[in-house]
Amino acid sequence: MTMMPEHDAEVVIAGAGPAGLWLAAELRLAGVPTIVLEQAPERGPYTRGLGVHARTLEVLAMRGAADTLVRQGRKMPRWHFGMLPSLVDFSVLDTPFPFVLAYPQPLLEDLLERRATELGTTVLRGYTVTGLSQDESSVRIEAACPSGPRAFTASFAVGCDGAHSTVREAAGIGFPGTDSSLFGYLGDVTLDAPPEHGTVTIASRGGTLIIAPLPDGRFRVSGFDPKGQDPGVTLTINRLRASVQRAAGRDFGLRDATWMSRFGNATRQAENYRSGRVLLAGDAAHIHMPAGGVGLNVAVQDAMNLGWKLAAVVQDRAADDLLDTYHAERHPVGADLLNNTLAQTALIAAFSAEGLALRDVLADLMNRTPDMSAHLAADMSGLAVSYPPADLAAHPLTGQRAPDQPADGTSLFPLLADGRAVLLDFRGTLDRAVKTARDLGIPTRTADAWPGQHDVGAAIIRPDGYVWWATEHADDTVTAALHALGARFP
Ligand SMILES: Cc1cc2nc3c(=O)[nH]c(=O)nc-3n(C[C@H](O)[C@H](O)[C@H](O)COP(=O)(O)OP(=O)(O)OC[C@H]3O[C@@H](n4cnc5c(N)ncnc54)[C@H](O)[C@@H]3O)c2cc1C
Structure with a gap:
């Protein structure tokens, strides 16, 4: 849909936390007019989130935005699960970032805001969203502004306004769960x-x-x-x-x-991450005990999943139902996060003789079973996240995270810097497919071989670094797939 002249922006985001700022940057990368409304006149100095996990660093690296963090942060190869005495070993992870990075949240937000504004986002501080309404073609966002009440109109609104999200409430999205008891x-x-x-x-x-x-x-x-x-x-x-x-x-x-x-330890999750023209990301969509330092990371990864999809729908490059895949893919990730932090809370609050014994047994198991530690590291780091396809006949790589493998004389992540999908050609035989891809605005890059055991002739990597589609065969199959998927790609 094209922007209505009376709209203030295509997308209005409530909240300039990690979710809102990364989403704004992703939308602007695709050229979507975006405004962020933030209630705080200036950023608070205190560090809530401290641990930046591997998948977040990979996400930032895909856009060339990880270097400063990695240079300035403190690398922690071992980090806790449930405050158990044996720490989880993150150094075994297969990623350019095999550690948890201690990096204060306000500094990370500074960095994200700089990127978002450099790309052209307007961040309005001192603007508190107070309500919204939507119809078939637009969303109207009410805000208390320094000059008084004001309404903004947009094609979509996204609530990145944290645990007490006004957007979530105004959109009537349920937030079932439990209040704090510990x-x-x-x-x-x-x-x-x-x-x-x-x-x-x-x-x-x-x-x-x-x-x-x-x-x-x-x-x-x-x-x-x-x-x-x-x-x-x-x-x-x-x-x-x-x-x-x-x-x-x-x-x-x-x-x-x-x-x-x-x-x-309040633990709640939005029933739906989308209601018509309103979407939710980050703490607005899920809250939990901050155990294991994962919330900020999931917030950024929500935004990464949503950004390219929302841009493609707003710019009429994809059908509206692409946005439904945001809920379908990210709600289960949020549910896993809640489950993981509930389990950690049980361990953290285990003081009885039985509880302490359970902690000892688990810690011992973790010491003696490196696989257990490796699985926990993969889960907490976000590297284990995948989006399994509904089509059981799909190639086994479909929906899997694409590692930063060698490609086109560099590696995959830098090839995703402009936020567009990439077609990887592993055999150099994609003559017709290359032309189709070019017509669809998808660059083709040559690559040696997919890491590991998979037999892959070609793969299309989504802008957020997951495999959209892969095949063992070449040209004809890829050309057909590109035609089938073409309308969906930035
Ligand atoms: C003690 C503690 C330690 C933590 N440690 C970690 C950690 O180590 N690692 C980790 O990953 N996570 C950690 N977290 C969690 C992390 O801080 C959050 O998950 C993260 O901030 C979520 O980002 P967000 O952008 O979704 O929301 P927020 O960061 O909460 O941002 C929401 C923004 O929206 C604004 N806002 C709210 N209402 C409105 C409105 N009506 N109108 C306009 N603006 C509005 C707020 O001012 C805020 O700027 C911790 C949390 C706590 C409390």
């Missing part, structure tokens, strides 16, 4: 007597605790104190020190907190 704590502090080795987890009858180094030399202490469960009590440095002391039997010389906060 409360953790965190403090970003100086430790005069820090643990000797990087990240440390501790559990005792007095509580669970993780101590992780921050990139600036301070530490994040985060944990769960069975005696600190009154949500009405404000966290002070003395209470934080007492909780750490109870769990660890010492306080590590803890002082000078720059930020202290408590968090709960």
Whole structure:
């Protein structure tokens, strides 16, 4: 559909967090007029999200936006699951980024906002979305602006406005789940007597605790104190020190907190990620205990999945039902995230003799069974995510993550920098298909062989780095597939 002249933008995004900013950048990469409305006049200084996982780094790398992060962040090859004493080993992951990167969320948001605005996004700060309505052709977004109330119109609105999403509520999308019943704590502090080795987890009858180094030399202490469960009590440095002391039997010389906060285990997921012209991404679509540091990552990956699809629909390059695949693909990922964090919460809050024994048994299993650690790493890093096709006859690679394999004298990720699909030709025999692909605006690149055991003659890689279609055969099959899929591709 073409933009109606009275529209303020094709897409209005509520919320300039990681989801909203990455989505805006993706839409602008495709040339979609996009406005972001953000209620906060300026970005807060505190670090909620700290751990950036491998798939997020891959997503950023596909657009040439990972280098600064990787240079400035602190690489942690081992990270926790459920604050178990054995850490999960991320160094075994088959990715250019086999680690969890400690990188403060405000710095990441700075970077994402810079990219979004450089690509032409308008980010309006001090604009609070208060409601919306939609009809067949547009969405009207009400906002409280510095100059008073104002309405914006757009073809689509996306709620990236966090856990208490106004967009979700105004669109009437249910958010079933459970409220917080357990409360953790965190403090970003100086430790005069820090643990000797990087990240440390501790559990005792007095509580669970993780101590992780921050990139600036301070530490994040985060944990769960069975005696600190009154949500009405404000966290002070003395209470934080007492909780750490109870769990660890010492306080590590803890002082000078720059930020202290408590968090709960509320666990909810939007029933649908789409209602007509309104979509949801990130915390607006799913909330959970921030265990294992995954929420921000899933938010960015939601946005990556949605961006190219929304751009293609807005620009009339794809049928509207392409947008339904956003819910179909990302809702199960959100459900897995909730399940994973619920399991971690059970371990974090396990203080009975039985609970502590369960933790010991699991930690021991993880030590003795590297596969178990590797599976957890693949899940938490986002690398295990795939979008299995409904068509059982599809090539086994369909819907799988495309690794950063050698291609066209470089590697796959840089070939995706402009946000367009790529046809990989593994045999150099795609004469007719190459022409069809060119007509559809899909560049063709030569590649040696798909890594691993798969027999692949050609594969089409989606703009978000998953295999859209693959074949063992060549030319004719690819040409036919391109014709069938053509209308769907940027
Ligand atoms: C203590 C803690 C530690 C965490 N640690 C990690 C970690 O290590 N790794 C990780 O991946 N995740 C972590 N998370 C989770 C992570 O912070 C979130 O999942 C992430 O911020 C979600 O991004 P988002 O863009 O969806 O939402 P948000 O970051 O919440 O952004 C939403 C934005 O929308 C704005 N907004 C809200 N309402 C409106 C409105 N009506 N109008 C306009 N704007 C609005 C808000 O001001 C905000 O800027 C942690 C969370 C907590 C609480």
